[in-house]
Amino acid sequence: MTYKQRIDNRGFDETRPIEAKVGVIPRADGSAYFKIGNTVAFAAVYGPRNLHPKFLQDPTKGILRCNYNMMPFSSSGERVRPGGSRRSKEISLVTVKALLPVLDLQEYPNSVVDVFIELPQTEAGSRCAGICAASMALADAGLLMKDLVAAVSVGRVDDKIVVDLDYNEESYPGVPVADIPIAMMPSSGKVTLLQMDGEVTKEMLMEALEKGKKALMDIYEVQRKALKEKYHGVDE
Amino acid sequence: MMHAQLRSHIIRLLNTDMRLDGRKLTEYRQPITVEYGAIRTAEGSARVKIGETEVLVGIKVEIGEPYPDNPDEGTIIVGAELLPLSNPDFELGPPSIQAVELARVVDRGIRESKAVNFKKLCIKAGEKVWLILIDICPMNDAGNLFDAASLAALAALKDARFPAVENDKIDYKKKTDQKLPLERYPLAITVCKIGDKFIVDPDTEEEKAIDARLTVASTEDGHLCALQKGEDFPLTINEISQMIDIGMEKAKELRKFL
Amino acid sequence: MMNEHVEQKTETQEQSKVMVKDKDIAVPGETLAIGMDTLPGSGTYREGEKIIANRLGLVSIDGRAIKLIPLSGRYAPKAGDTVICKVFDVTFSGWRLETNSAYAAMMSLKDATSDFIQKGANLTQYYDLGDYIVCKIINVTSQKLIDVTMKGPGLRKLKGGRIIEVDSNKVPRIIGKQGSMVSMIKETTNSNIIVGQNGIIWIDGVPESELLAIQAIRKIEKESHLSGLTEKIKEFLDKKSQLKVK
Numbered sequence: 001m002t003y004k005q006r007i008d009n010r011g012f013d014e015t016r017p018i019e020a021k022v023g024v025i026p027r028a029d030g031s032a033y034f035k036i037g038n039t040v041a042f043a044a045v046y047g048p049r050n051l052h053p054k055f056l057q058d059p060t061k062g063i064l065r066c067n068y069n070m071m072p073f074s075s076s077g078e079r080v081r082p083g084g085s086r087r088s089k090e091i092s093l094v095t096v097k098a099l100l101p102v103l104d105l106q107e108y109p110n111s112v113v114d115v116f117i118e119l120p121q122t123e124a125g126s127r128c129a130g131i132c133a134a135s136m137a138l139a140d141a142g143l144l145m146k147d148l149v150a151a152v153s154v155g156r157v158d159d160k161i162v163v164d165l166d167y168n169e170e171s172y173p174g175v176p177v178a179d180i181p182i183a184m185m186p187s188s189g190k191v192t193l194l195q196m197d198g199e200v201t202k203e204m205l206m207e208a209l210e211k212g213k214k215a216l217m218d219i220y221e222v223q224r225k226a227l228k229e230k231y232h233g234v235d236e
Numbered sequence: 237m238m239h240a241q242l243r244s245h246i247i248r249l250l251n252t253d254m255r256l257d258g259r260k261l262t263e264y265r266q267p268i269t270v271e272y273g274a275i276r277t278a279e280g281s282a283r284v285k286i287g288e289t290e291v292l293v294g295i296k297v298e299i300g301e302p303y304p305d306n307p308d309e310g311t312i313i314v315g316a317e318l319l320p321l322s323n324p325d326f327e328l329g330p331p332s333i334q335a336v337e338l339a340r341v342v343d344r345g346i347r348e349s350k351a352v353n354f355k356k357l358c359i360k361a362g363e364k365v366w367l368i369l370i371d372i373c374p375m376n377d378a379g380n381l382f383d384a385a386s387l388a389a390l391a392a393l394k395d396a397r398f399p400a401v402e403n404d405k406i407d408y409k410k411k412t413d414q415k416l417p418l419e420r421y422p423l424a425i426t427v428c429k430i431g432d433k434f435i436v437d438p439d440t441e442e443e444k445a446i447d448a449r450l451t452v453a454s455t456e457d458g459h460l461c462a463l464q465k466g467e468d469f470p471l472t473i474n475e476i477s478q479m480i481d482i483g484m485e486k487a488k489e490l491r492k493f494l
Numbered sequence: 495m496m497n498e499h500v501e502q503k504t505e506t507q508e509q510s511k512v513m514v515k516d517k518d519i520a521v522p523g524e525t526l527a528i529g530m531d532t533l534p535g536s537g538t539y540r541e542g543e544k545i546i547a548n549r550l551g552l553v554s555i556d557g558r559a560i561k562l563i564p565l566s567g568r569y570a571p572k573a574g575d576t577v578i579c580k581v582f583d584v585t586f587s588g589w590r591l592e593t594n595s596a597y598a599a600m601m602s603l604k605d606a607t608s609d610f611i612q613k614g615a616n617l618t619q620y621y622d623l624g625d626y627i628v629c630k631i632i633n634v635t636s637q638k639l640i641d642v643t644m645k646g647p648g649l650r651k652l653k654g655g656r657i658i659e660v661d662s663n664k665v666p667r668i669i670g671k672q673g674s675m676v677s678m679i680k681e682t683t684n685s686n687i688i689v690g691q692n693g694i695i696w697i698d699g700v701p702e703s704e705l706l707a708i709q710a711i712r713k714i715e716k717e718s719h720l721s722g723l724t725e726k727i728k729e730f731l732d733k734k735s736q737l738k739v740k
Contacts, residue, residue: 027322027440028324038277042321046320067320071371071373084735110596111635118375120274141567142566142567142663147522185523188524223521227519227521231519231550231719252701257705258705
């Protein structure tokens with residue numbers, strides 16, 4: 001049995017349709033919206049700003065805080081109880097780790113940069129969508145960043161590596177499946193987020209990383225365009 | 237806490253029938269937009285914008301046991317979270333008392349007006365009823381979350397459809413055409429007193445200058461269904477009467493956006 | 495989209511390729527130029543042969559240097575800036591001020607006034623909680639401790655009027671070349687306006703004038719990237735003033 005055709009007929013290297021927009025939350029210092037398939041993520045950045053209580057302050061550099069949250073009505077099943085879960089706490093942590101390498105926080109000692117990621121609608125790939133939105137929002141907030149960060153979930157379904165694993169593929173019955181969220185700094189190709197959930201051989205993983213890298217360059221183009229559109233109105 | 241000079245500036249402006257942004261005292265910001273079905277994963281949803289204030293409301297339904305004293309009635313449960321994403325002053329953590337007040341005021345308007353017919357939410361008396369879970373999520377707080385949330389909750393109820401039930405289990409992936417039993421359209425309007433003048437739809441700055449507010453929920457046939465007085469200063473009975481009049485008139489206007 | 499700017503060096507045969515034009519928008523990570531003889535200005539960094547954008551910004555090419563002008567971001571306090579701050583704390587040795595940035599400023603007694611201040615005097619009689627003042631930043635340390643002074647021309651406590659907050663990156667546009675834009679707004683609306691480098695603006699006039707000035711300023715904020723802005727704002731102000739007269 002081989003996975004001959006994707007459930008939604010996409011190419012194996014193809015992501016779901018993507019939409020991105022910057023500057024969607026006026027009160028925030030920076031904000032963005034990233035939609036991939038039916039997964040929607042909003043990110044708002046507040047900062048650099050005052051950090052309380054004082055003992056949390058770092059005199060050598062600013063601190064990055066991220067909070068990933070799914071809205072109660074975001075799941076295609078039952079309501080999600082508000083207040084976060086162990087899962088969302090872990091995602092918040094890996095999101096911080098995914099974004100830190102690009103940020104130049106030494107310019108902002110004793111302060112904090114807060115990133116709030118909210119998902120009104122999720123259908124696979126939500127942590128990656130959150131990271132894509134967060135990275136645009138940080139740039140929109142005018143922070144010093146070496147690069148943007150792009151993220152996507154690469155998957156394994158049976159004998160195939162697929163880019164942007166969707167909800168149906170995640171739970172494809174009867175065959176080995178793996179979910180591999182990857183985040184990368186596009187200009188250097190360095191990986192800032194890597195998780196794996198499932199079963200793969202090393203060769204498959206390396207293939208996933210290569211395919212992921214290609215897809216992430218396309219996602220970076222979408223992010224770039226969205227940032228430029230906000231400030232120019234038209235992408236040249 | 238508002239700077240004394242800015243507050244007296246606001247009051248001086250109000251005396252010339254004008255507000256900080258040039259609006260008249262009982263004028264809402266424009267544009268006001270209601271977008272139905274904004275969220276696919278919800279059984280019902282709406283996105284409301286009043287000026288730059290934006291609120292998302294999503295509805296999920298569940299099947300549960302009825303309360304023992306109302307065995308043939310389903311019910312609504314309204315939740316609200318003041319998301320830190322929407323306002324630099326909102327903090328991460330369990331719902332603040334402001335979030336609780338917002339949820340309960342919106343709840344009362346819907347519940348007390350019997351807008352949703354609870355008896356029609358009954359599946360099997362004493363055993364199974366529909367629970368309508370309404371969640372309010374501000375996306376950008378530029379003032380007046382109460383009214384935006386109330387309008388969005390009502391719009392979400394109007395948008396909602398029951399999911400299919402197979403073998404006593406809800407199949408959330410399949411939506412039916414069956415609407416919720418929404419029979420009345422209560423709307424909450426928050427009337428605010430600054431000095432001796434009344435305004436509606438306060439923006440971020442005005443909210444800091446409010447002496448007292450009265451949230452007035454009314455139905456389309458002119459019945460009051462909920463009231464909530466807020467903030468630190470008292471109101472005379474005459475003022476309450478005036479504020480109720482304003483609230484009911486504005487509800488009629490806002491209802492047109494549904 | 496790509497501007498090839500090739501310089502031939504006689505000895506080393508080095509080529510400098512500039513990948514962007516003046517006034518392009520650059521995003522973090524974008525390669526702005528390749529070659530060792532282009533200089534990385536503010537908002538950019540060098541990695542090997544490449545000069546790369548270190549933030550979201552507007553490309554500004556000045557001879558061999560490329561820098562990025564910030565388009566967004568909270569105010570970063572700089573020595574020499576004239577800013578409008580709000581008093582939020584009165585201590586024994588001075589006042590602490592909100593600067594519309596992540597950092598508070600300190601104004602010591604000696605920088606506040608030329609008056610001799612008695613020990614134990616009530617400092618709120620000079621500047622009280624909630625007062626807005628126009629002051630100048632003397633110094634910003636690496637830890638972002640900010641010292642300000644009130645001693646200087648035009649520096650004073652603000653009375654009356656109203657305060658608005660704008661994107662501090664738009665302040666140069668709001669002020670205009672040699673103050674031309676803000677002067678025009680002041681004249682047409684017949685109001686007094688002080689623009690702080692930190693994005694805090696004070697306006698004082700009759701209510702309608704203040705409102706008109708604010709609307710003009712918001713328009714500049716929104717359309718700051720467009721050309722011919724001065725004419726557009728003048729047109730806007732004239733039209734609105736005429737409507738009022740009618």
